[in-house]
Amino acid sequence: MERVLIDTDVILDFFFNRQPFSDHAAEVLSLCELKKIHGFVTPVILSNLYYLLRQTAKHEKVIEKLSRLMTITDVLVIDKEVILHALGSGFTDFEDALQNFAAINSGKVDLILTRNIKDYKKSELGIMTPESYLKTKIDER
Numbered sequence: 001m002e003r004v005l006i007d008t009d010v011i012l013d014f015f016f017n018r019q020p021f022s023d024h025a026a027e028v029l030s031l032c033e034l035k036k037i038h039g040f041v042t043p044v045i046l047s048n049l050y051y052l053l054r055q056t057a058k059h060e061k062v063i064e065k066l067s068r069l070m071t072i073t074d075v076l077v078i079d080k081e082v083i084l085h086a087l088g089s090g091f092t093d094f095e096d097a098l099q100n101f102a103a104i105n106s107g108k109v110d111l112i113l114t115r116n117i118k119d120y121k122k123s124e125l126g127i128m129t130p131e132s133y134l135k136t137k138i139d140e141r
Contacts, residue, residue, distance in 0.1 A: 005109045015049070049062075096119040
């Protein structure tokens, strides 16, 4: 089973129904729910999701959405080692550096799914958009 880190932008595409990206995001999350892929997030992703969703919904509704997300994904660790790697990485976006090194240090992630490919150009992991990833999975769906 492929193991993927699902970046914040992908999950926000789903929650905010941002077209034309939301269908691909929904399909990725559905693959997680069906246990065809193993999805991961980080504490930073969850914090960002809470903050952004809270701009348009009540606390209880946001907690409900995040709780449902937690039923289909696992959470990677961000510890001092991850932070130090991120700080020294040369990534121009610190948040993306945190996601990247949480994924690498875990040893559990094969691929990062994001629409911000350019932000991960220094990553040693595979980086794909949900759309391009799903095209590789056509026979498996």
